Amino acid sequence: MTGRDSVLPKLFRTTAFRLTLAYLVVFAVSAFLLLGYVAWNASRVVDNQIVETIEAEIGGLADQYRAAGIRRLVAIVERRSREPGASLYLVTNFAGERIAGNVGSLPPGTLDEAGQREVRYARGREDEARDRSAIVRVFLLPGGFRLLVGRDLEERVRIHQIVGRAFGLSLLMVGILGCLGGWFITSRVLKRVDGMTDTTATIMAGDLTGRLQIAGTGDELDRLALNLNAMLDRIGELMTGLSEVSNNIAHDLKTPLTRLRNRAEEALAGEGGPPQLRAALDGVIEESDNLIRVFNALLTIARLEAGHQEIGAAEFDLAEVARGVAELYEPLAEDAGTRIDVQVEPGLPVRGSRELVGQAVANLVDNAIKYGAEEGPAGSAVTVSAERRDGEVLVKVGDRGPGIPADERVRVLERFVRLERSRSRPGFGLGLSLVAAVARLHGGAFRLQDNEPGLEAVLCLPVASALPVASALPAE
Numbered sequence: 512m513t514g515r516d517s518v519l520p521k522l523f524r525t526t527a528f529r530l531t532l533a534y535l536v537v538f539a540v541s542a543f544l545l546l547g548y549v550a551w552n553a554s555r556v557v558d559n560q561i562v563e564t565i566e567a568e569i570g571g572l573a574d575q576y577r578a579a580g581i582r583r584l585v586a587i588v589e590r591r592s593r594e595p596g597a598s599l600y601l602v603t604n605f606a607g608e609r610i611a612g613n614v615g616s617l618p619p620g621t622l623d624e625a626g627q628r629e630v631r632y633a634r635g636r637e638d639e640a641r642d643r644s645a646i647v648r649v650f651l652l653p654g655g656f657r658l659l660v661g662r663d664l665e666e667r668v669r670i671h672q673i674v675g676r677a678f679g680l681s682l683l684m685v686g687i688l689g690c691l692g693g694w695f696i697t698s699r700v701l702k703r704v705d706g707m708t709d710t711t712a713t714i715m716a717g718d719l720t721g722r723l724q725i726a727g728t729g730d731e732l733d734r735l736a737l738n739l740n741a742m743l744d745r746i747g748e749l750m751t752g753l754s755e756v757s758n759n760i761a762h763d764l765k766t767p768l769t770r771l772r773n774r775a776e777e778a779l780a781g782e783g784g785p786p787q788l789r790a791a792l793d794g795v796i797e798e799s800d801n802l803i804r805v806f807n808a809l810l811t812i813a814r815l816e817a818g819h820q821e822i823g824a825a826e827f828d829l830a831e832v833a834r835g836v837a838e839l840y841e842p843l844a845e846d847a848g849t850r851i852d853v854q855v856e857p858g859l860p861v862r863g864s865r866e867l868v869g870q871a872v873a874n875l876v877d878n879a880i881k882y883g884a885e886e887g888p889a890g891s892a893v894t895v896s897a898e899r900r901d902g903e904v905l906v907k908v909g910d911r912g913p914g915i916p917a918d919e920r921v922r923v924l925e926r927f928v929r930l931e932r933s934r935s936r937p938g939f940g941l942g943l944s945l946v947a948a949v950a951r952l953h954g955g956a957f958r959l960q961d962n963e964p965g966l967e968a969v970l971c972l973p974v975a976s977a978l979p980v981a982s983a984l985p986a987e
Contacts, residue, residue, distance in 0.1 A: 605655025883910020
């Protein structure tokens, strides 16, 4: 089978070709009805004009007959019969014998009754073989004379022929242009669809970097390609995140698991009594709790990013949440030798999960105390502020610690990412990742910026009256 043989069946099976064919049929039927109406209306106009002409001539000849009698009528008919044209005249006596006129023969009984009718006729013997038709009017005169006035219908036949030829040519042109247009449109659509099919085949083969081509026309195929590319970008991000999580778990969880195993081995190999075994078991339980917290945090982040976390959306006051978190961490700040300064505007309504937002704010305050109090200047404070600005509620947590370099502020939002100077401290690098995931779930944003000196973390959430959070899928 040649390439052309394989393309044509595919072309005929496309939806675009079928739609074009359907439009072509509808247009052809419409053209047929329109031309038919034009032909019928033209025929009716011609008939009306013929009848009006006949009536006018009948009236004139009748006036001549009443004024001067049969001789004058015969003379006028003889003169008019010799003139070229489509008019027909005939005068007969009471026996039906022709006295004057240009009509040679008529169907039997035509002159018996007065009135108008369409008949077949011949002008003479040499014309009897021709199939002529006319509209005639028979007028009965006193003394048994009959007057026939008519009009040949050859003009109407010519109009029908002209309309018929135009009709046939129009349908032919419609068919040719429709087929060419259908082929052109369908081939273009099929080319783009084939390009999408090839790209998707590449993606299914494992190359997630492939993207559907955008023609730039803004049509439905472009919109479909844009949405699919956005979906592929999201899938790529999730796959990259999954790969990074797997690698990070393999590296960052190896140390606590090794430490857990070593403690268990030391407990088994030791010769101490129950106090030593209890201490070893306490250490094992502590390490196990740390691992459980890590996996719970990973599970929460994964569900938040995938949109499968049930957030229990409800409207609440973020000002109360910020104050509550600050009060909760005041003892921890005092133990670290610092304090928490709170500047929160009253009445900051947001919509979402109070627990998740509270956990995000708590993570930020905990990080600020952990790094700002211990590494910042003596007497420096951790600041917690909340305010409304441009339809958003901004929660800012700042410290006076060493901060984070500008080129690292995006990377530290990823899971298990910890800067070198922070690896000696407890933690697994999941706190900021959780905050970023909570912000995305609530339709907000999270960013890190310079506090001059130190670091300021900004959590932006939409005001409840401005942009409510879309309901998430229930947790599985």
